[in-house]
Amino acid sequence: MVSLLSGEGAVSGSIPIMATAKFLLQVLDELSRDDLDRFKFYLQNSTEFESIARGLLENKTRVELVDLLQEHFAKQARDISRKILLKIPRRDLVTKMFGEGDTSDSEGRDPEKRKRGKPRDCGTAETASNLSENEMSTPKKNKVETKAVEDKTLMALAETMGHNWKQIGIQFLELKGYVIDQCELKEATVILQSFEMLKNWKNREKEGATALKLYSILANEKCPIGSEQLECLLEDTH
The missing domain is CATH 1.10.533.10 (Death Domain, Fas)
Structure with a gap:
């Protein structure tokens, strides 16, 4: 390069x-x-x-x-x-x-120090050990961020959507109208209908259905959902 x-x-x-x-x-x-x-x-x-x-x-x-x-x-x-x-x-x-x-x-x-590496002294072994632990901790933490969003998180989000769930599903999650209709026919309450809609999105996205991705979609200022309602998604990324 x-x-x-x-x-x-x-x-x-x-x-x-x-x-x-x-x-x-x-x-x-x-x-x-x-x-x-x-x-x-x-x-x-x-x-x-x-x-x-x-x-x-x-x-x-x-x-x-x-x-x-x-x-x-x-x-x-x-x-x-x-x-x-x-x-x-x-x-x-x-x-x-x-x-x-x-x-x-x-x-x-x-x-320049990054290029030269760590100086060789009596503390080298200990320093290398600490560095190894620090470097390994970051990917382990971030692996949590790339897992699929949990169903309990989707349920917590569904409980806050109310009757806006249809608009959210079609306009922001880009689900087909017939999918929304199926969710409405399958479940009797708005909360369960919302949850079913979110499950359809999760199943469509497969491994890409992360809490972080869902947050980035619903954080759109035009989306009829408040930032406090999305806090459960942020908790699922930790």
Whole structure:
């Protein structure tokens, strides 16, 4: 891969804005639709940096998202993007785009030290052990985020939908009208009808039916459901 960190117009100690934009676009182009949904999720739900409002992220193309990243984070856009990729997790993409030594989620580390590796001293064994545990903890935690949403979570969500479940199913979950009709005929109460509708979505999406994906869909400001009603989905991602 040709590095975008060099070339004419580069200023010593800084990266040209255009080069950064091209680099970020290359990174986003490597993401699947689900990965991009997770990327946006962490942009609007973070304690490490100033989050971006959900309304600003809605329906943004990858090109528009690059502009938003640079406008919102300025020189930190690259580093924040790297951190989010580690949370998705896409460590393989971090290695590919940022380099072998850039898969640490720590801030303020000297790039040269990352290339050289850890110094050999009497504490090397202990340090290596700690690093191994830290590196292994991240993917284990993120495996929970990629599992299919649990039925009990869908039931908790169904209990809050009321008579809006039909609109949500057709307009936002993109279920067919006959599927909605079948849900209504199969169950007697609105809650069970809503749950059946959500189960149909889950069965259609298969392994892609994660709580995070469902959250990203229903968090649309036009969706007739409040953010407090979606909290059960966020709990299912932990």
